[in-house]
Amino acid sequence: MKIQVTINGREIPLERRIVLTGEGMYMAGRLLYFVLKTLHQMPRLYGVVESDPxxxxxxxxxxxxxSIMSSHLEPGKIRLEGEFKLNLGKFLVSGKVSRGQMKVNVELVQKPENVSQGLRGMVEVDSFYFSDLERPRPFFVPGSKDGFLAGFHRFLVLQTESASGIPKTLGMVSEFINSIVLPQGYTTSVRGRTLSTDEKEGLFLDGEPLYNVDPELLSLLSLRLSLDMAPEGSVLIVEDPEAHLSPETVEEVRRWFDRFRGSVVFVSRFNTFGGEEIRL
Structure with missing residues (x-):
């Protein structure tokens, strides 16, 4: 089944294009991102033998x-406030984040029968719950995407000998930049201009470093890179997607989103690209 996600009491139907709006929209969008990221990264759980599997x-x-969600929030001192629920079919996950503290509860809707004891039983239970578990990968695009792309473009090229990207201590910036790290030799075309990589210098647009590019084009490039790096079936969460875009550019970007084979959640006060509005 498709996972059902509820954030701060409002269901977020990921199978449709959604616009989160209202005073709590940014907090809700970021909470949604980290909840989905944690679910996506959950490992199999049969390594520890329990008396009752x-x-x-x-x-x-x-x-x-x-533990996983805290490991994403703590290094960058990301402060979230809110509640979440995940309906995963055979079990439900609910939680609350407040003032750096987190509580998580699992309710088992269905239980496997005739479970063995020991390690074999743990494997049986884990396979029962994980066998058809949907875990879409989320991608996050912040409202200040153009400035972040210009400022951190040198860290966007996959290095041969050292780690690419930026540390988690930079919070939401690292969530965005580290999701669009590009392989060496990557090129793409936007409005007839060529974006290319340089192993040592970062990204260039027609030979110009990105910090020389105007905000509208930087916003376009940010959206384009995020769409290119997000695989089919993923969830793209975009803050203020309309920022710095002219009416003509909005139509161009609308076509990009229409071709995207995944879920899109806009976080905005404006329903620029269409979608079901959910007020928070």
Whole structure:
């Protein structure tokens, strides 16, 4: 089944294009991003033998989910406030984040029968819950995407000997930049202009470093790179997608989103690209 996500009491139907709006839209969009990212990164849970494999699996899921999500929030001092629920078919995950503290609870809607004891039982339970679990990968595009792209373009090229990207201590900036790291030799064309990579210098547009490019084109490039790097079936969460875009450019970007084979959640006060509005 398609996962059902509820953020701060409002269901977010990922199978449709959504616009989060209202005073709590940014907090809700970021909470949605980290909840989906944590779910996507959840490992299999059969490594620790429990006397009761079913209750042990439930307890391990709660602990691991909270641990992974905290590992994303703490380095960059990302402060989230809110509640979330995930309906994953066979089980439900609910949680609350407040003042740096996190609580996670799992409710098992269905339970496997005739479970063995020991490690074999843990494998059976884990396979029962993970076998058809949908875990879409989320991508995040911040409202200040043009400035971040210009400022950190040197870190966007995959290096041969050292790690690419930027550290988690930069918070939401790192979530954006590290999701669009490009392979060496990458090129793409936007409005007849060529974006290319240089191993040492970063990204160039027709030979010009990105910090010389105007805000509208930088915003276009940010959206284009995010769409290119997000695989089919992923969830793209975009803050203020209309920022710095002229009416003509909006139509161009609209066509990009129409071709995207994944879910799109806009976080904006304006329903520029169409979608079901959810007020928070």
């Amino acid at each position: 079913i209750s042990g699996w439930k307890r391990n899921f709660e602990t691991k989910f909270a």
